[in-house]
Amino acid sequence: MTADVNAAAAACPHPPKAGGCPVDHSSKAACPADSGLNAELMRAAGHAAGVTVNGARLSTARAVSPIPKGDFTPAHQSGTEDKWEYPSEDMYFKAMKRKGWAPDAQQMKTIVAIHNTVNEQSWREVLKWESFHPTKEPVKLKKFMGKPTEYSPKAKIMNTIGWSVLPFDRHDWIVDRDGKEVRYVIDFYSGQPEPGRPLSVYLDVRPALDSVEGVVDRLRWQFHEKVMPLLPFKGALFGGDSAKTPAEASAPANEQSGHSKVTPKTN
Template sequence: MGNKVSAEAMHIKSDKNDNPPPECPMHNKTNEAASAKTAPSECPVQHSKNDINPYNMMPPANQQPAPDQPFPLPTNRQVSSIPRAMPDGSTEFWVYPSQQMFWNAMLRKGWRWKDDEIKQKDMDDIIRIHNANNEQAWQEVLKWEALHAKECGHPRLKSFGGKATDYSPRARFRSWLGYELPFDRHDWIVDRCGKDVRYVIDYYDGGEVDNKYQFALLDVRPAMDSFENVWDRMRVTYMRYRYELLGNKENTKLTN
């Protein structure tokens, strides 16, 4: 990704127009999580090929300050609301990266902090935006999973990976129509009570950051790699069309 800064950093530094590298949305929690009722989960992480974790394709967590880092950064981490599918069936939750981990991850992807003159406060905002985007993505996944509530009432995130430059067919088609390409893409594998379901998430620039630290517009949908996923997308398309049609009819009655 060259000297590209993350999407979160791009929106903190309003005078920058760099595109972001993708970053692991969730990581393991530090020792303070040990007292939680449910344990936080290790974010599977990619330095050398031998270190690659298949769950998120990221390198091991690095909480050490970089050699030329201009200021200290916190290493505390926040537990997400996103449950992780564990092989033994236990309940754990993904945990977001610390500011120090995020800083190191951006450096690893080619970013140089001197080019952006980033400040200590910016890193706090970046982490908040990063976490909010992933919470929003999970809520969108749950809306789709509600179609299978009788089949599975507790879907969990099994693994994920960033594919920032591997644009989805829908994103490419939209770009041909004149729309902007997403600044990032993630593929999430959801465990639907023993069944793996892949979701594609395209992240689009939504402009200003709101008071909930959200700025991205998310396009979340099941991948078209199974008949069941295709059927779900057809069902939702029909329901949206029917809802809009009924809404238009009601508006017409009120105005007549």
């Protein structure tokens, strides 16, 4: 399942170098909003005073995401919310400085907005898959891991046969489904630049093939998306409009069939 996220920049805080993202995503992270900065964000969270740049103080306000958090609360989270908290402009700026980058304070609002938008779109794509599995309790994002140098088998195959470039980043999200851990793989691709248009970030979100259930879910999605629309009896087979998955049936028109486009809000 893929999604097209239009943004003023990619999920990475800087333009890609040599086809890749300069952010080090190799360390494990518990927060879905780290872009490889998780350890630095934890240190930045311990400093209450905001950075002042050119007489203007970066915001220390943190937005609360719509992504439900599991029982574990890492140090950079306040512990007062049942949803993941995004880093503030100040935290992101400090984290980037500690990583040795030269962030532009004037761009922090846009960078944080892009970062948040990509995470929220990724979660929406996860929920589309999760619609195959009704639960007693709402699913939660338990933990998160960045694996930029560990290309998924799908990404490597697509690149080998010439259908796609390699993704600039990969995340693994662990979802809590009624106490059961379910892993999702997210590949991030940079879209082709178009004059006068914001940069596109394509998300390929799907369940990992580490269980029979994950394999079955992928087959179910392909059947619903590719096969069912071609069958004359598609509506009668499952008692409804089976050309759509359960999630697509209630999704907005621009988010059906696993494709969606969003623009980050910067104010």
